[in-house]
Amino acid sequence: MKTDKQLQEDVMRELAWESSVNSAHIGVEVDRGVITLLGHVDSFAEKWGAERAVKRVSGVRAVAIELDVKLKGAAKRTDSDIALSVSHSLAYLSTIPKDAIRAMVEQGTITLSGEVEWDYQRHAAENAVRHLLGVRGVINLISVKPKVNLSAVKSEIEHALKRRAYLDAQEISVSVEGDVLTLSGKVHSWTEKNLAINSAWNTPGVRKVVDKMAFV
Structure with missing residues (x-):
């Protein structure tokens, strides 16, 4: 296990090796394996590069x-100028x-x-704006x-009904529009109806369930 002094030396060497960082303006403090970077950098991209470099060091x-x-x-740059650049950068992300x-x-x-469907899209958005001129920081609240x-x-729905010895869900239709799920068709009891609705709510991504099921 590295001592704090050894870790400090390794971090300083890694910062010096990282071409996107001017390590001359960065101080390194170590306390039981916790690294604190002090000083200043010329851009947010450089700040991010310093953080990335430190995280590469073992220990x-x-x-x-x-x-x-x-x-x-x-x-x-003004906030308006940066906002315009952000808008253009995000628009080019296919x-x-x-x-x-x-x-x-x-x-x-x-x-x-x-909101996005995949985590890589969340990171792609941040990567697209991190290096823009004038940026001091990026807060990523994308879900x-x-x-x-x-x-x-x-x-x-089928599994839920079968587990409780009810008829299968062949008579239940499911449609999706965005995050709204609509159930229609026929059920034979309130229990079947509630099972179908609860199963729909348990599906990842569903924000609303519309019940159009009828009794037979």
């Missing part, structure tokens, strides 16, 4: 980033549905929000909302 238990982003000259992500810029810090799987809903 690091946690990282605290206390680096100030000090923009120079032409790197200073992997993310149009208008799925919202962005707010305040004092150079970008806050991303919205991952799984897409409703029609066959999975149908299967779950």
Whole structure:
């Protein structure tokens, strides 16, 4: 196990090796394997590069980033200019549905929000804006909302009914529009109806269940 001094030396060497970072302005403190980076950098991309470099070092238990982003000259931009650049960058991402992500810029810090279906889309959005000129920080509040799987809903309803010795779900129809799931068709009792509804609610991604089932 590395001592704090050994860990400090390794982190400083890794920062010096990382080409995207000017390690001359970064101080490294170590306390029982917890690394704290102090000082300043010229961009948020450099700050992120420093964090990434530290996390590559074996023996690091946690990282605290206390680096100030000090923009120079032409790197200073208004929030409006940054917001426009963010909008353009997100629009060019073919992997993310149009208008799925919202962005707010305040004092150079970008806050991303919205919903996507996959985690890689969440990270792609952050990667697209992290290196923009004038950015001081990025807060990623994008949530991952799984897409409703029609066959999975149908299967779950069938299994729920069979487990309780009821008829199968062949007479129940399932349709999906966005995150709204609609059940229609025929059921033979309140128990069957409730089982179908509860199964629908248990499906990942469902935000609303519409019951149009009729009794026979």
